[in-house]
Amino acid sequence: MFKKVLIANRGEIAIRVIRTLREMKIASVAVYSQADHSSLHVRLADEAVCIGPAMARESYLSIPAIISAAKITGADAIHPGYGFLSENAEFSAACRDNGITFIGPSPKSIQQLGHKAEARKMAVKAGIPVTPGTKDCVYKDAAAQAAKIGFPIMIKAAAGGGGKGIRIVREAAQLENEMNMAQSESKAAFGNGDVYFEKYIELPRHIEVQFARDSHGNTIAFPERDCSIQRRHQKLVEESPSPAVNKKLRESLEEAAVKLAEAANYVGVGTVEFLLTQTGEFYFMEVNTRLQVEHPVTEFITGFDLVKEQFLAAAGETLSFTGGHNVPYLGHSIEHRINAEDYNRNFAPSVGRVEEWIVPGGPGVRIDTHVYAGYNLPVYYDSMLAKLIVWAPTRALAVARSRRALEDFKVKGIHTTINAHQLIVESPDFQAGKTDTGFMERLLAPAEPVKA
Amino acid sequence: MDVKKLSKLTKWMETTDLEEITWKSGEDRISLKLNNNPEHSTTIASTMEPILAPSIGIFRFARPGKTNHLKEGASVKKGQELGVVEVGKDFKSVTAPADGLLKIISIEDGKPVEYGQPMFFVEPK
Numbered sequence: 354m355f356k357k358v359l360i361a362n363r364g365e366i367a368i369r370v371i372r373t374l375r376e377m378k379i380a381s382v383a384v385y386s387q388a389d390h391s392s393l394h395v396r397l398a399d400e401a402v403c404i405g406p407a408m409a410r411e412s413y414l415s416i417p418a419i420i421s422a423a424k425i426t427g428a429d430a431i432h433p434g435y436g437f438l439s440e441n442a443e444f445s446a447a448c449r450d451n452g453i454t455f456i457g458p459s460p461k462s463i464q465q466l467g468h469k470a471e472a473r474k475m476a477v478k479a480g481i482p483v484t485p486g487t488k489d490c491v492y493k494d495a496a497a498q499a500a501k502i503g504f505p506i507m508i509k510a511a512a513g514g515g516g517k518g519i520r521i522v523r524e525a526a527q528l529e530n531e532m533n534m535a536q537s538e539s540k541a542a543f544g545n546g547d548v549y550f551e552k553y554i555e556l557p558r559h560i561e562v563q564f565a566r567d568s569h570g571n572t573i574a575f576p577e578r579d580c581s582i583q584r585r586h587q588k589l590v591e592e593s594p595s596p597a598v599n600k601k602l603r604e605s606l607e608e609a610a611v612k613l614a615e616a617a618n619y620v621g622v623g624t625v626e627f628l629l630t631q632t633g634e635f636y637f638m639e640v641n642t643r644l645q646v647e648h649p650v651t652e653f654i655t656g657f658d659l660v661k662e663q664f665l666a667a668a669g670e671t672l673s674f675t676g677g678h679n680v681p682y683l684g685h686s687i688e689h690r691i692n693a694e695d696y697n698r699n700f701a702p703s704v705g706r707v708e709e710w711i712v713p714g715g716p717g718v719r720i721d722t723h724v725y726a727g728y729n730l731p732v733y734y735d736s737m738l739a740k741l742i743v744w745a746p747t748r749a750l751a752v753a754r755s756r757r758a759l760e761d762f763k764v765k766g767i768h769t770t771i772n773a774h775q776l777i778v779e780s781p782d783f784q785a786g787k788t789d790t791g792f793m794e795r796l797l798a799p800a801e802p803v804k805a
Numbered sequence: 806m807d808v809k810k811l812s813k814l815t816k817w818m819e820t821t822d823l824e825e826i827t828w829k830s831g832e833d834r835i836s837l838k839l840n841n842n843p844e845h846s847t848t849i850a851s852t853m854e855p856i857l858a859p860s861i862g863i864f865r866f867a868r869p870g871k872t873n874h875l876k877e878g879a880s881v882k883k884g885q886e887l888g889v890v891e892v893g894k895d896f897k898s899v900t901a902p903a904d905g906l907l908k909i910i911s912i913e914d915g916k917p918v919e920y921g922q923p924m925f926f927v928e929p930k
Contacts, residue, residue: 387921403919404861417893418920421862425917 354668355379355430355454359423360398361444362434363413365721365740366644367394370432373660382426384419386412388731393723400426407733413437416447423453430454430667432660436735439643440467456667458621458642466617466640470511470549476637479616481609484628484636486551495532495550496525502552508532510539511547518542519586521553556789557628558597559583560635562610563651565622565659567666571675572614574607575651576682581788582777584700589770589793590777591647592687593654596748596786597629604679606635611678613640621666622648622659631789646690646740649719653686653744685751686744689759692736695768696776704730708766713758717744717751730767738769752784811835853909854902856925858918862892864899866914879907880930887925890918903929 358374359382360367367383371394374381383398388407395401402422405412412418414437423431431448433439433456442463448455457463466472470490476483487498490511499506499522508531510518518539520531532548540546563575579595580588594603610625624645626638648659657680662672674680694700710726722739724730730738743758745751756778762771777783780796818826818837827836858864866888867873875887881901889896901907909926912918 402861403921405920412920417895418861421860421892425861425863 354670355664357382357399357426357428358430358432358456358664359384359419359426359428360394360432360434361413361419362432362437362439363389363392363394363734364723364737366434366436366646368397368723369721370434370660371397373658373664376658377661377664379664382422382428384413384422386733388733391729393725393728402426407731409437409733416441416444419444420447420451420453423448424451428453430456430664432456432663433643435643435646440641442467454667456621456663458619458623462617462619462621463642466613466619466623467642468511469509469513469639470547472640473549473637475616476613479609479612481613481637482635484551484554484638487549490547490549491532496528499528499550500525502550505553505555507551507553508535508548509551510535510543510545511549512543512545513539517586518548554628554630554636556791557581557630558595558789559588559626559638560595560598560606560629561624561626561641561645562606563622563624563645563648563659564610564614564619565662565666565672566614566619567672568620568669569671569675570615571672572611572678573672573674573680574610574614574678575655575657575680577603577606578647578650579788580647581790582783582792583790584793584797588647589690590687590774590783591650592685592748592751593650594682594685595629596788602633602635607679609635609637613637622663646737647688649721649740649742650686650688653719653742654682654684655680656683684744684746685748686742687751687755689741689755689774690737690770691739691741691762691774692770693730693738693767694736694770696770696773697768700770700773702732702736703768704732705767706730707764709763711761711763712739713741713761715758715761717754718742718758719744738764738767741774748786749784752778853926853928854905855923856887856899856902856927858890858920858922858924859897859899860890860892861920862890862897862918864912864914864916864918864924865889865891865896868896875907875910877907877910881905881907881927888912899924901925901927903927905929 357380360370371381381398383394383401384404385395386407404418404422438444442460445455446460505523508520520535522528522531535548536546558581560577562577566572576594578591578593580591582590624641627635628638629635693703695703707728712720719742724738743754745754759775825838883903885901886898888899905927908928912924
């Protein structure tokens with residue numbers, strides 16, 4: 354096992370990783386930008402090093418600075434968290450070339466599965482249903498290729514993620530314009546302008562399966578997560594298991610994830626994302642070759658520590674469970690992403706000093722956060738303040754616990770999305786488990802006049 | 806309102822715990838707000854200028870195969886290379902910001918530095 358691990362990230366996820374390291378008696382090294390010198394991960398880690406200025410490109414995204422920090426501190430492994438360099442094959446290769454273990458899959462796996470068009474090909478080969486769409490990236494004959502799929506279609510960035518570089522085209526006349534926008538957006542965000550087309554499925558659910566695999570061939574697929582509640586392709590609420598998935602469908606989803614992990618000879622934890630139609634068909638969407646923001650809901654219902662499984666797999670050891678592809682689970686878990694955004698002003702980002710910060714606790718409540726009273730929010734990074742995760746024996750009890758915990762959450766000085774989450778939990782559709790990717794749009798739309 | 810009155814008003818305001826006042830007299834109207842942001846009210850009396858590490862890495866007084874005999878008290882020219890920070894295969898140049906005297910060297914050859922760490926202090930001429 355590793356002796357010292359550097360965490361190439363910031364915020365709540367850096368702290369999440371430090372906590373597992375501490376439980377495993379492994380030393381931790383935090384890296385930080387100048388804007389983050391008072392961030393909590395810097396204080397909680399055993400060591401901390403300043404790696405650059407506020408701009409992520411010169412700090413959290415700088416491969417030479419992070420490798421240098423690992424060498425200076427003598428770290429033998431690097432955990433990339435999520436975002437930043439977590440799905441960067443070049444970074445994974447730079448770690449390997451410098452004799453440092455990257456906590457994540459091999460550069461080859463990241464390239465295969467992180468590139469959406471490549472991953473799709475692999476899914477087809479493994480016999481997993483995919484949404485109708487172009488087999489490769491679209492470079493020419495865009496109109497003919499789009500017509501073949503049938504409108505509406507989605508233009509997606511091959512190197513994309515986090516909802517960036519996705520455009521919906523409803524008719525042929527919009528195609529050229531949208532195609533240009535998607536390409537330039539993708540080029541700006543990911544340095545790669547390749548795009549491909551996919552059939553746009555109306556109001557699907559976003560379902561994903563977490564898997565873990567070690568170098569001895571043990572593969573686990575965890576019960577699905579439902580991440581249908583999104584706003585502008587950004588997830589707000591995630592839960593596990595999904596209220597829309599029965600035992601039979603769960604088995605098919607898990608089987609598909611296991612097949613894909615095995616086909617890619619993947620080592621580490623990853624997530625396969627699917628679209629679930631209103632009529633119960635599922636289609637492969639993409640693979641995330643990293644730990645995900647919403648991993649705690651899986652941890653809550655299964656009792657696993659997914660970060661620990663990452664370390665076990667990366668160290669060449671066996672996963673903590675080797676008794677087959679499926680694991681038992683108990684109850685229901687819901688995660689709320691609390692962001693520094695003003696829900697009353699169309700989710701405009703909020704910055705400033707956190708004057709009061711009182712987090713909920715009690716039975717079945719977990720908070721992952723880097724925020725504390727007196728913390729000044731830097732403007733340079735994403736707006737997530739905390740993840741509130743609840744667990745209860747049933748979904749109805751979990752919703753009740755969410756409601757209670759959101760009420761307990763007291764923040765002053767900045768605007769947060771706590772009230773948006775309260776609106777979600779009070780929604781009869783949410784309480785009934787009737788959610789899809791159009792849920793937020795409907796919830797936030799002005800109320801329709803009452804029908805006579 | 807004349808400057809004399811204004812300076813009297815501001816002096817008085819500093820003796821109170823007021824943060825903001827509005828003063829009105831006939832046509833005249835003035836609002837004063839105290840700048841109590843500690844980041845801006847800090848002044849350092851020293852004339853020395855720190856030279857900060859441009860990157861995390863290993864500090865070297867000279868590039869490979871070269872030598873450099875810097876001593877405290879030596880005079881330096883603006884733009885003169887005082888050393889390099891080795892990060893990966895790259896060497897980031899550390900240069901004097903102005904003509905002056907090298908008053909303090911706070912780094913040793915071959916030592917790791919963090920981004921922004923002060924390594925030299927120069928007193929500009």
